[in-house]
Amino acid sequence: xxxxxxxxxxxxxxxxxxxxxxxxxxxxxxxxxxxxxxxxxxxxxxxxxxxxxxxxxxxxxxxxxxxxxxxxxxxxxxxxxxxxxxxxxxxxxxxxxxxxxxxxxxxxxxxxxxxxxxxxxxxxxxxxxxxxxxxxxxxxxxxxxxxxxxxxxxxxxxxxxxxxxxxxxxxxxxxxxxxxxxxxxxxxxxxxxxxxxxxxxxxxxxxxxxxxxxxxxxxxxxxxxxxxxxxxxxxxxxxxxxxxxxxxxxxxxxxxxxxxxxxxxxxxxxxxxxxxxxxxxxxxxxxx
Amino acid sequence: xxxxxxxxxxxxxxxxxxxxxxxxxxxxxxxxxxxxxxxxxxxxxxxxxxxxxxxxxxxxxxxxxxxxxxxxxxxxxxxxxxxxxxxxxxxxxxxxxxxxxxxxxxxxxxxxxxxxxxxxxxxxxxxxxxxxxxxxxxxxxxxxxxxxxxxxxxxxxxxxxxxxxxxxxxxxxxxxxxxxxxxxxxxxxxxxxxxxxxxxxxxxxxxxxxxxxxxxxxxxxxxxxxxxxxxxxxxxxxxxxxxxxxxxxxxxxxxxxxxxxxxxxxxxxxx
Numbered sequence: 104x105x106x107x108x109x110x111x112x113x114x115x116x117x118x119x120x121x122x123x124x125x126x127x128x129x130x131x132x133x134x135x136x137x138x139x140x141x142x143x144x145x146x147x148x149x150x151x152x153x154x155x156x157x158x159x160x161x162x163x164x165x166x167x168x169x170x171x172x173x174x175x176x177x178x179x180x181x182x183x184x185x186x187x188x189x190x191x192x193x194x195x196x197x198x199x200x201x202x203x204x205x206x207x208x209x210x211x212x213x214x215x216x217x218x219x220x221x222x223x224x225x226x227x228x229x230x231x232x233x234x235x236x237x238x239x240x241x242x243x244x245x246x247x248x249x250x251x252x253x254x255x256x257x258x259x260x261x262x263x264x265x266x267x268x269x270x271x272x273x274x275x276x277x278x279x280x281x282x283x284x285x286x287x288x289x290x291x292x293x294x295x296x297x298x299x300x301x302x303x304x305x306x307x308x309x310x311x312x313x314x315x316x317x318x319x320x321x322x323x324x325x326x327x328x329x330x331x332x333x334x335x336x337x338x339x340x341x342x343x344x345x346x347x348x349x350x351x352x353x354x355x356x357x358x359x360x361x362x363x364x365x366x367x368x369x370x371x372x373x374x375x376x377x378x379x380x381x382x383x384x385x386x387x388x389x390x391x
Numbered sequence: 392x393x394x395x396x397x398x399x400x401x402x403x404x405x406x407x408x409x410x411x412x413x414x415x416x417x418x419x420x421x422x423x424x425x426x427x428x429x430x431x432x433x434x435x436x437x438x439x440x441x442x443x444x445x446x447x448x449x450x451x452x453x454x455x456x457x458x459x460x461x462x463x464x465x466x467x468x469x470x471x472x473x474x475x476x477x478x479x480x481x482x483x484x485x486x487x488x489x490x491x492x493x494x495x496x497x498x499x500x501x502x503x504x505x506x507x508x509x510x511x512x513x514x515x516x517x518x519x520x521x522x523x524x525x526x527x528x529x530x531x532x533x534x535x536x537x538x539x540x541x542x543x544x545x546x547x548x549x550x551x552x553x554x555x556x557x558x559x560x561x562x563x564x565x566x567x568x569x570x571x572x573x574x575x576x577x578x579x580x581x582x583x584x585x586x587x588x589x590x591x592x593x594x595x596x597x598x599x600x601x602x603x604x605x606x607x608x609x610x611x612x613x614x615x616x617x618x619x620x621x622x623x624x625x626x627x628x629x630x631x632x633x634x635x636x637x638x639x640x641x642x643x644x645x646x647x648x649x650x651x652x653x654x655x656x657x658x659x660x661x662x
Contacts, residue, residue: 193572
């Protein structure tokens with residue numbers, strides 16, 4: 104059984120006013136346990152609206168959402184369960200820190216779950232170790248940390264709830280390449296160790312392509328495609344046409360193909376590019 | 392929930408009232424409020440209300456919106472009316488029961504008061520409905536800068552007002568974002584008694600305050616980078632100009648004022 108399922112999910116903003124906007128149109132998707140799904144789409148494509156439905160922050164105008172086979176809007180109890188089963192980490196999560204110490208801030212989520220002291224402590228410590236938050240940092244005020252450290256603390260705050268599905272909205276935005284890689288590695292480690300399902304929202308695929316099992320492409324409030332990374336890149340030109348960025352190496356190969364050189368178009372890492380060029384050279388095809 | 396506030400709301404439009412100079416609108420609103428209080432009988436009050444109805448019609452603001460502006464002060468209106476009804480003892484007695492004495496004079500005064508307060512509120516809301524907050528503060532600044540000695544003070548206050556107004560929507564958005572983030576971490580903001588709810592707001596208010604301070608620093612820095620140094624020597628890109636419309640508006644209110652004074656004298660009957 105799938106861990107997350109939506110059934111004809113539709114969401115409209117400002118229903119009944121002249122400003123009514125359809126943010127999601129008839130979304131049907133199923134995500135299996137343990138997957139790492141990348142959600143991509145340009146600004147305003149509905150990706151952030153979509154993920155806010157998964158833990159019940161937004162109520163669908165039409166349709167249903169099932170977490171672990173349970174309709175989350177069935178009762179107050181199921182809704183509360185969904186909040187804890189689906190951990191949602193918003194964009195720029197560092198601005199939600201408020202406690203006196205980093206420890207207390209990470210413990211906020213587990214505390215709301217009603218766990219006892221011991222449980223809370225062990226969860227905080229394990230979340231801290233995943234995110235590289237040191238013991239020394241745990242005692243500090245979150246406002247004394249650097250931007251990248253704050254980001255990690257905020258993500259740890261969601262991880263400490265040990266959700267079955269962890270959803271991160273643009274976890275790498277505003278970070279330098281080194282910080283970006285660190286966050287992505289951290290998310291991958293978390294998934295490998297806990298076996299939980301992870302969703303990462305992003306507007307560029309470059310970083311998520313390396314770790315995602317499937318890619319959900321959103322365009323104009325609808326699902327454009329939901330497939331493996333390779334399959335998604337096979338249609339790289341259609342990604343570009345809806346305003347999405349593809350890796351530079353993919354662009355190079357698209358251009359080669361346009362110039363009449365018989366290359367594959369689903370190339371998205373440098374390694375793949377190298378082996379593809381090797382193949383062509385063996386076959387005696389000239390690249391220039 | 393914070394989006395439902397209507398006080399001071401602006402309804403963009405292109406009616407003659409919208410296009411009037413904000414300075415003129417400010418002055419005329421004040422004059423209008425004064426003449427509401429000059430009215431001594433129903434004749435002059437009727438004229439004042441008629442003038443208001445004409446202006447509302449010209450502004451093309453829906454009547455529903457206008458009525459909405461009265462809603463928040465309904466309690467005050469009722470309170471004043473009831474007090475007047477009980478304490479004014481002129482005219483013929485209508486009801487005499489134990490300590491309650493209601494007279495015709497009391498009822499008439501109460502009605503008079505209700506009309507007066509409604510006219511007052513509608514007139515002042517009409518100003519904010521048809522003038523953007525920035526234009527109002529600009530108008531105030533321009534009016535007061537005629538007096539040299541208070542120019543700097545007025546400029547500072549006007550700038551503060553403009554910035555505050557500019558950041559209200561930003562802060563509301565920020566508030567909603569943080570609320571959602573904390574809800575996602577299991578924060579319960581909707582249940583519990585008053586103390587519990589106030590406590591539950593801490594995780595939202597602390598980040599909101601910190602964000603506001605951060606924004607204030609950034610804004611101050613950006614303003615300094617563009618050489619902002621207060622009112623002295625500062626000129627405007629868009630100069631306000633009085634037009635024919637303003638002359639008409641002025642004449643309209645002047646006529647209304649004259650009419651009120653005349654009616655007050657003509658019908659000597661005083662409420």
